[in-house]
Amino acid sequence: MIGSGRWSRIAFAVWAALIMLFLFFPIVIIMLYAFNPSNVQSWPLSGLSTRWFSSTWHNTEVRQALWLSLRAGLLATGVAMLLGTMAAFAVDRFRFFGREAVSLVLVLPIALPGIITGMALNSFISFNSLTFSLLTIVIGHATFCIVTVYNNVLARLRRTQSSLVEASMDLGADGWQTFRYVTLPMIATALVAGGLLAFALSFDEIVVTTFTAGAQNTLPIWIFAHIRNGQQLPQVNVVVLFVILVSLLPVALAQRLTRDTGVLRSGRGAPAPGPARATAAPAIGAGAAP
Amino acid sequence: MNGAARTRVSAALFRRPWLRAGLLLSGPTAWFVLIYLGALFLLFLSAFWSVDSFSGKIVHSWTLTNFETLFKVSAYRTIALRTIGIAAAVTVTDIVLAVPFAFFAARIASRRLQAALFVAVLIPLWSSYLVRVFAWRLILAKEGVLNWFLGQVGLGSVNIGYSNWAMWIVFSYIWLPFMILPVWAAIERVPESLIEASADLGARGWRSFRSVLLPLILPGILAGSIFTFSLTLGDFITPTLVGGAGSTFIGNVVYQEVGISNNVPFAAAFATVPLVIMGIYLLVARRLGAFEAL
Amino acid sequence: MRLAKIDWALAGVLGVMTIGVSACGSSSSSSSNLPTKIGNGEGQLNLVAWEGYAQPEWVKPFEKATGCQVHAKYAGSSDEMVTLMRQGGGSTYDMVSASGDASLRLISGGNVAAMNVNLVPEWKNFIPQLQSPGHNTVKGVHYGISLQWGPNTLLYNSKVVKPAPTSWEAIYSPKYKGAITVPANPIQIADAALYLSKTRPSLGITDPYELTEAQLGAAVSLLKQQRPLIKKYWTAAADEVELFKNGDAVIGAAWPLQANNLEADKVPVGELIPTQGATGWADTWMLAAHAKHPNCAYKWVNWVSTPKVQAEQAISFGETPANTKACAFMEQIKKGSCTKYHANAPSAYFQSIKFWKTPVKNCGNGKEDCTDYSVWQRKWTEITA
Numbered sequence: 022m023i024g025s026g027r028w029s030r031i032a033f034a035v036w037a038a039l040i041m042l043f044l045f046f047p048i049v050i051i052m053l054y055a056f057n058p059s060n061v062q063s064w065p066l067s068g069l070s071t072r073w074f075s076s077t078w079h080n081t082e083v084r085q086a087l088w089l090s091l092r093a094g095l096l097a098t099g100v101a102m103l104l105g106t107m108a109a110f111a112v113d114r115f116r117f118f119g120r121e122a123v124s125l126v127l128v129l130p131i132a133l134p135g136i137i138t139g140m141a142l143n144s145f146i147s148f149n150s151l152t153f154s155l156l157t158i159v160i161g162h163a164t165f166c167i168v169t170v171y172n173n174v175l176a177r178l179r180r181t182q183s184s185l186v187e188a189s190m191d192l193g194a195d196g197w198q199t200f201r202y203v204t205l206p207m208i209a210t211a212l213v214a215g216g217l218l219a220f221a222l223s224f225d226e227i228v229v230t231t232f233t234a235g236a237q238n239t240l241p242i243w244i245f246a247h248i249r250n251g252q253q254l255p256q257v258n259v260v261v262l263f264v265i266l267v268s269l270l271p272v273a274l275a276q277r278l279t280r281d282t283g284v285l286r287s288g289r290g291a292p293a294p295g296p297a298r299a300t301a302a303p304a305i306g307a308g309a310a311p
Numbered sequence: 312m313n314g315a316a317r318t319r320v321s322a323a324l325f326r327r328p329w330l331r332a333g334l335l336l337s338g339p340t341a342w343f344v345l346i347y348l349g350a351l352f353l354l355f356l357s358a359f360w361s362v363d364s365f366s367g368k369i370v371h372s373w374t375l376t377n378f379e380t381l382f383k384v385s386a387y388r389t390i391a392l393r394t395i396g397i398a399a400a401v402t403v404t405d406i407v408l409a410v411p412f413a414f415f416a417a418r419i420a421s422r423r424l425q426a427a428l429f430v431a432v433l434i435p436l437w438s439s440y441l442v443r444v445f446a447w448r449l450i451l452a453k454e455g456v457l458n459w460f461l462g463q464v465g466l467g468s469v470n471i472g473y474s475n476w477a478m479w480i481v482f483s484y485i486w487l488p489f490m491i492l493p494v495w496a497a498i499e500r501v502p503e504s505l506i507e508a509s510a511d512l513g514a515r516g517w518r519s520f521r522s523v524l525l526p527l528i529l530p531g532i533l534a535g536s537i538f539t540f541s542l543t544l545g546d547f548i549t550p551t552l553v554g555g556a557g558s559t560f561i562g563n564v565v566y567q568e569v570g571i572s573n574n575v576p577f578a579a580a581f582a583t584v585p586l587v588i589m590g591i592y593l594l595v596a597r598r599l600g601a602f603e604a605l
Numbered sequence: 606m607r608l609a610k611i612d613w614a615l616a617g618v619l620g621v622m623t624i625g626v627s628a629c630g631s632s633s634s635s636s637s638n639l640p641t642k643i644g645n646g647e648g649q650l651n652l653v654a655w656e657g658y659a660q661p662e663w664v665k666p667f668e669k670a671t672g673c674q675v676h677a678k679y680a681g682s683s684d685e686m687v688t689l690m691r692q693g694g695g696s697t698y699d700m701v702s703a704s705g706d707a708s709l710r711l712i713s714g715g716n717v718a719a720m721n722v723n724l725v726p727e728w729k730n731f732i733p734q735l736q737s738p739g740h741n742t743v744k745g746v747h748y749g750i751s752l753q754w755g756p757n758t759l760l761y762n763s764k765v766v767k768p769a770p771t772s773w774e775a776i777y778s779p780k781y782k783g784a785i786t787v788p789a790n791p792i793q794i795a796d797a798a799l800y801l802s803k804t805r806p807s808l809g810i811t812d813p814y815e816l817t818e819a820q821l822g823a824a825v826s827l828l829k830q831q832r833p834l835i836k837k838y839w840t841a842a843a844d845e846v847e848l849f850k851n852g853d854a855v856i857g858a859a860w861p862l863q864a865n866n867l868e869a870d871k872v873p874v875g876e877l878i879p880t881q882g883a884t885g886w887a888d889t890w891m892l893a894a895h896a897k898h899p900n901c902a903y904k905w906v907n908w909v910s911t912p913k914v915q916a917e918q919a920i921s922f923g924e925t926p927a928n929t930k931a932c933a934f935m936e937q938i939k940k941g942s943c944t945k946y947h948a949n950a951p952s953a954y955f956q957s958i959k960f961w962k963t964p965v966k967n968c969g970n971g972k973e974d975c976t977d978y979s980v981w982q983r984k985w986t987e988i989t990a
Contacts, residue, residue: 136545
């Protein structure tokens with residue numbers, strides 16, 4: 022079979038190593054240039070300097086941008102978890118007209134070029150004369166985040182049986198109790214995995230955000246502005262370095278969650294849709310990252 | 312609400328599935344129809360309007376002028392073809408890069424290595440897209456990192472900074488994880504027994520891949536391609552950062568028309584190009600089962 | 606009825622993107638309701654500015670002195686500035702450092718408010734040409750306070766480009782093919798027109814912003830020939846700095862800011878105004894019609910008009926201050942800078958620069974046969990596609 026011979030295994034391993042190199046080389050460069058003594062990036066580095074770390078730490082703009090991105094990400098994730106779960110339940114448990122279209126519609130804000138989604142949301146905001154603010158950012162982000170939660174939860178629901186819910190109701194539990202003690206534990210990890218992706222998406226989004234944000238900067242908008250005007254370029258690298266280090270936590274969490282539910286080939290010959298979908302979910306999730 | 316009432320409500324809901332379905336759907340539907348689909352529809356309606364060049368106000372009378380301009384002026388054709396061409400090239404490149412990697416990750420790597428690879432593929436998604444694109448400027452610049460390494464090993468130098476080559480490389484880089492993850496999942500889902508059976512029947516390497524594995528993982532590849540293709544199609548930041556003269560994308564023109572020239576109708580008209588392409592792409596992909604692999 | 610309703614909805618949908626939201630009309634621009642004194646600051650000030658116009662060097666002391674926290678959004682072109690000022694019904698930003706090709710568009714769009722020059726004492730010390738210039742003063746009403754001005758220059762790597770160029774021809778000739786960079790900005794057509802006005806007098810170009818169809822055609826075909834020679838159309842000053850620093854570009858059209866930054870980074874560059882002359886800018890701080898922080902805005906224009914801050918900005922960016930008293934401070938900061946940046950130059954120098962303005966149909970000769978800016982934008986897309 023494929024990859025069974027010794028040489029072909031080595032060839033695959035070399036290929037994987039090269040892909041890793043490709044993926045991480047620019048990230049190493051980013052980390053390196055956090056220590057660039059100059060404002061302009063050029064190779065090789067003319068020296069190493071840690072002065073940008075303290076100047077970034079004291080930069081109130083960075084803090085405000087980071088704080089805004091965190092709030093926007095958390096709120097959008099919250100909305101997405103609620104609406105995405107509702108849609109997933111409706112699609113999994115009921116037959117109704119237009120059911121087939123739900124997935125297609127929910128995936129649109131990500132699958133359509135971000136610039137189109139951005140323009141549409143911008144129209145919505147101005148139609149309702151909303152002020153560009155945290156609220157409008159959240160509206161925009163939640164719209165394209167719903168699908169990540171929806172996909173994860175739906176995948177989980179498809180693997181679980183609705184008979185559990187029926188049994189619970191038969192035993193006299195009311196809807197809330199059933200949800201709290203039967204349904205929620207069932208979908209909890211999928212919900213968190215979807216939520217993590219939604220947050221990652223929101224946190225790094227710029228195209229849609231340029232159409233929905235006002236004078237305040239989210240972190241990516243701050244980064245773009247500083248990349249463009251290059252006044253304190255290494256500060257951008259410092260911030261990204263920080264974000265990468267902090268993001269190891271949610272990434273590790275995502276890995277754990279997906280592993281616990283069998284993402285990474287839990288049992289031989291157990292091709293449950295769950296694992297596959299859980300691994301694939303990040304794809305959708307990060308889909309709108311630009 | 313007291314306990315009895317709550318039970319009554321639950322029972323009522325339980326007996327009326329359409330009510331439950333309706334309640335569940337009301338939230339997401341309202342959100343999507345009001346916020347997104349309605350606005351999307353109106354936006355594209357405006358493609359058939361025009362802007363009065365003197366006052367800058369939108370004239371609400373039906374016209375095909377915008378589409379005529381798009382067809383007649385060769386510059387827009389060039390831009391559209393360039394955008395589609397590079398999006399396609401990026402998608403093919405990512406498939407070629409991702410499939411062997413995903414195969415290694417799903418079938419050859421040890422459990423521990425799998426976990427590490429999974430984290431490694433996710434990390435780039437959490438680190439700023441903008442900054443990673445920007446890092447490539449330094450790598451591909453004339454006196455940049457790549458040429459420095461080539462010079463060290465005596466391979467001369469390449470002059471691909473700020474060009475369509477640079478865009479091809481950078482787009483392929485940026486969207487690679489979006490291809491790897493669904494393909495990985497798809498390969499994982501293929502029962503080992505199937506491949507073994509094909510080997511037992513004498514199929515070897517390439518043949519076994521082409522006629523057994525490939526059809527099975529095709530939905531995963533398609534799912535990944537939705538992202539690599541669509542994300543490239545709609546981008547305007549990467550062309551601005553790493554593109555050169557003659558790297559304008561549809562997204563750049565749309566962004567300029569909206570954000571700089573205030574000509575929404577024309578922007579909407581040009582945006583119908585990626586919209587129609589992605590619409591068709593999504594329908595075909597759904598038919599081929601890509602949505603199950605998303 | 607139904608039709609009318611839909612129409613209204615559509616108008617609303619597109620409102621924010623539409624030029625000159627009518628509600629922002631000229632009511633606020635009548636001079637009768639000008640403020641007569643500057644009240645307490647609102648604690649915040651949102652600016653749309655050119656890169657380098659909100660440097661910590663003078664922003665930090667301003668924040669400390671007034672309590673107005675400055676949020677600056679840098680814009681890469683006049684078009685972008687106009688759009689930003691119209692965003693969100695025109696209340697997102699308080700002030701904009703508009704150049705002459707944006708200021709009149711903002712005034713006619715009703716996006717900016719009249720300002721009381723009597724609340725800016727330093728205004729009396731401005732050079733006469735910038736006290737009430739046509740690009741920010743309409744029928745005696747002031748729509749902003751002038752700031753700084755300067756020329757668009759020819760920048761080159763002095764180690765590679767030998768002999769030093771003297772003519773704009775350098776960026777139109779294939780000698781430095783693939784290593785030329787110019788701004789990604791439709792107003793760049795005026796630079797080509799200026800070059801043609803000197804090199805092909807038969808075209809009869811007298812003003813590079815007033816071009817007939819034929820004259821525009823000549824400029825466009827020159828730029829189309831230039832297109833294969835270009836490495837990159839730069840969208841921000843930092844772009845060009847990086848291009849020069851990493852060897853991707855050796856010659857290009859620039860602002861003095863780039864030369865300053867490159868010199869600071871020890872890149873060997875030269876900068877000059879070529880024989881054909883130069884286009885340039887004269888910038889104005891303008892107040893948004895619906896500014897939320899007008900008192901901070903007045904405090905800001907007062908701050909940046911003081912001779913000291915004028916001198917700091919002039920040296921930092923490499924431009925000429927509007928305030929005649931700035932010269933002495935420039936000499937204090939950097940010897941010889943007053944002369945280098947023309948702060949004491951005779952008025953003939955001011956007249957020699959073709960300042961950015963928005964091309965309109967009416968060329969001032971009573972005829973409507975010139976090409977307006979929307980045509981320029983369309984042509985620019987064709988050139989750079």
